[in-house]
Amino acid sequence: MKPVNAAMSSRQDQFEALVRGHSTDLYRYAYWLCGQEALAQDLVQDTFLRAWRALDRLREVSAVKAWLITILRREHARLFERKSMASDDIDDIDLPDPQATPERSTEESRLRQAMASLEPKYREPLVLQVLGGFSCSEIAEQLGLGEAAVMTQLFRARQKLKGQLGLEDPLAEVSEL
Amino acid sequence: MNCLEFRRHLGSEPGSQRKEFIAHREACPGCSAAQLRADAFESRLLNALRVQAPTNLADRILLAQTTEMRSGDRYRRRRFAMLTLAAAASILIAVVAVNRYDQPVPPLSAMVIEHLQEHVVHADDLAASLPPERVMEAFAERGVKLGSVPAGVDYVHKCPAGPYRTVHMVMPEAEGPITVVYVVDTPPAPGSSFRSGKDFGREVRMGQGSLVMIGPSDRHFESIAASWRDALGNAVAENQAKQIPESLTGELLILQSVITPYDAAGSSACTTCR
Numbered sequence: 001m002k003p004v005n006a007a008m009s010s011r012q013d014q015f016e017a018l019v020r021g022h023s024t025d026l027y028r029y030a031y032w033l034c035g036q037e038a039l040a041q042d043l044v045q046d047t048f049l050r051a052w053r054a055l056d057r058l059r060e061v062s063a064v065k066a067w068l069i070t071i072l073r074r075e076h077a078r079l080f081e082r083k084s085m086a087s088d089d090i091d092d093i094d095l096p097d098p099q100a101t102p103e104r105s106t107e108e109s110r111l112r113q114a115m116a117s118l119e120p121k122y123r124e125p126l127v128l129q130v131l132g133g134f135s136c137s138e139i140a141e142q143l144g145l146g147e148a149a150v151m152t153q154l155f156r157a158r159q160k161l162k163g164q165l166g167l168e169d170p171l172a173e174v175s176e177l
Numbered sequence: 178m179n180c181l182e183f184r185r186h187l188g189s190e191p192g193s194q195r196k197e198f199i200a201h202r203e204a205c206p207g208c209s210a211a212q213l214r215a216d217a218f219e220s221r222l223l224n225a226l227r228v229q230a231p232t233n234l235a236d237r238i239l240l241a242q243t244t245e246m247r248s249g250d251r252y253r254r255r256r257f258a259m260l261t262l263a264a265a266a267s268i269l270i271a272v273v274a275v276n277r278y279d280q281p282v283p284p285l286s287a288m289v290i291e292h293l294q295e296h297v298v299h300a301d302d303l304a305a306s307l308p309p310e311r312v313m314e315a316f317a318e319r320g321v322k323l324g325s326v327p328a329g330v331d332y333v334h335k336c337p338a339g340p341y342r343t344v345h346m347v348m349p350e351a352e353g354p355i356t357v358v359y360v361v362d363t364p365p366a367p368g369s370s371f372r373s374g375k376d377f378g379r380e381v382r383m384g385q386g387s388l389v390m391i392g393p394s395d396r397h398f399e400s401i402a403a404s405w406r407d408a409l410g411n412a413v414a415e416n417q418a419k420q421i422p423e424s425l426t427g428e429l430l431i432l433q434s435v436i437t438p439y440d441a442a443g444s445s446a447c448t449t450c451r
Contacts, residue, residue: 015242019235027230041231048238049245111225129190130219131226136190155188158218167218 015052022068023048025131029069032127033076035116043079047072069132069142107165114164122157125150183208191215283366285341286378289358289389292338298347303331303354315344319361321384327404330357348401355392357401362386370395384409 023044030040030047050071051058058067115123128134128142136154140147162168178186178197183205186198191212193199202209231237282290309326315333316323319342332347336358344359365387369380377395381388381402388405390398 016239019238019242023235023238024230027234028226028228031228032226037231041234041237044234045238045241049242052242052245107221108225111222112228115222115225127226130223151186151189154190155185158188161222162218168214 011055015048015055018051018055018064018068019048022065025065026068026072028131029127030072030076032115032123032131033073033120039079043072043075046075046079050075065132066134066138066142069128073142110165111161114161117164118157118160122153122160125153126157129154180205180208184211187211187215191219282371282373282378283369283380285360285363285365285387286369286371286373286380286389286391288339288341289343289360290373290378290391292336292343292345292358293356293391296334296336296345298332298354298356303347303349306331307333312346316359319344319359321359321361321386321409323408324410325408327401327408350392350394350397352394352396353392355390355397355401357405358389358391359383359405360387360389365389 026047027040027044030043031037034040034043047068051068054071058064115126118126125139125143128139129136134142136150137147139145139154140150143150145153178201180201183198183201186193186195187208202212306328307330312326312330312333313323315335318335321344327348329348330346331349331354332345334345336343336345338358338360341363342361344361346357346359348355348357362385364385365380365382371378373391376391376393377398378389378391379395379398379402381390381398383402383405388402390401392398
C-alpha cells in the first residue's frame with residue numbers, strides 16, 4: 001500500500017495514511033536520535049502535526065519518508081535548542097531494552113548498548129541506512145554532507161560496533177589475505 | 178574493484194547494487210563469504226534497531242491532530258472574529274475621521290457664518306486682552322451670568338445672527354484668530370464639526386446654548402471650549418429662547434448654499450451690529 005494515495009480526495013485521509021504508514025519507522029528513528037521513549041513519542045507527534053500543517057506542500061509521494069525525517073530532525077534540533085540540552089549524549093542515558101525478554105539473545109541487547117554509545121555522527125547515518133533504507137547519496141543529502149564522508153562514517157560506525165561486540169574487522173581480514 | 182575496495186564498500190553499504198561490487202563478489206569466494214557474514218550482521222543490527230513503538234502510536238497522533246485542528250479552528254474563528262471587529266472598528270474610525278469635516282455646516286453655524294460675512298472684525302477693533310468685566314457685561318445683557326472669563330478675549334460684541342441671540346468674540350491663537358460665538362439659548366446639532374471653505378468650525382453644547390468656534394485651525398477648539406465651560410459653569414440663560422419658526426429650516430439651507438470662506442482679515446463692517 002502506498003503511504004500517500006494521490007487519488008485520495010480527502011486531506012484527512014491522506015494524512016491518516018501517512019501516519020499509519022510511517023509512524024513506527026519515524027518513532028524508531030526518533031528513539032535512536034534522542035534515546036528516550038517519551039521524548040521520541042513527542043518528537044514523532046510534533047513531526048506529524050507539522051507535516052499536517054504543511055501537507056499541501058508535499059508534492060512527491062515517493063519522497064514522503066525523507067520529508068518526514070527532515071521535519072523530525074528539525075523538530076529534534078529545535079527541541080534541544082529550546083532546552084539547551086546536549087543532543088549527543090544518549091549513551092549517558094540508561095537505555096532500557098524495549099524488547100528485552102529472556103528468549104532474546106544478549107547479543108541484541110549488547111548491540112543496542114553499542115549503538116547508543118556511538119557518537120551521533122556515526123549513529124545517525126547508520127540508523128538512516130539500516131532502518132530507513134536510504135542510500136548513501138540520500139543520507140548525504142539529508143545530513144548535508146558529501147557522499148564520501150557519509151560512506152566513511154558508515155564504515156567506521158560498523159567497525160566500532162563490531163569492535164565493541166568483539167566481531168572481526170573486515171579490513172584486518174583483508175590484510176591477512 | 179579489488180578485495181580491499183570491496184570490503185571497504187561492504188562496510189559502508191552492504192546492500193550495494195553497484196555493478197563492480199556485485200561482479201567482484203561473484204568472482205571472489207573470500208569476499209562472497211564476507212558478504213554473507215555482513216548480511217547476517219545487518220540482519221541482527223536491523224532487529225536491534227527495531228525497537229517497539231508505543232501501542233496505538235498512530236491513533237494517538239491522529240487524536241492529537243484532530244484536537245489541534247479543532248482548537249486551531251476555534252482559534253482561527255476567534256481570530257477571524259477579532260480581526261473582523263478590528264477591521265470594522267478601523268473602518269468606523271477612518272470614516273468618522275474622514276467624514277468629520279465632510280458634514281454639512283449645521284444651521285446654527287451657517288447662520289453665524291452668514292453673520293460673519295457682514296460683521297468683519299477689523300484689526301483696530303481688537304484689544305490686547307479685554308477686561309473681564311466687558312465680557313461679563315456682554316453676556317449679562319444676553320441674560321447669562323458668567324462665573325469667570327477665559328483669558329485672551331480680544332473682542333466682544335452682542336450680535337444677532339438671524340433669529341439667534343449671540344455674543345460674538347475673537348480669541349487669538351497662534352494659527353490665527355478664532356471667532357467664538359456664544360448662541361444663548363439654542364443647543365447645537367449633533368456631530369457638529371464642519372469645514373467652511375478653508376476654515377474649521379465646531380459647535381459645542383454649552384449650558385442651554387451653543388458655543389460656535391470658527392478659525393483657520395481646530396487645534397485649540399478643545400481648550401477654548403473647556404475654558405468657556407469653566408467660565409459658564411452652571412450659568413443658565415435667564416431669558417427663554419425665541420421660538421424658531423418652522424419655515425426657518427428651509428431658509429437656513431438656502432443660506433448654507435451661499436456661504437463663502439470666512440475671512441477673519443476682511444474689512445467690511447457689520448451694519449446690523451453697529
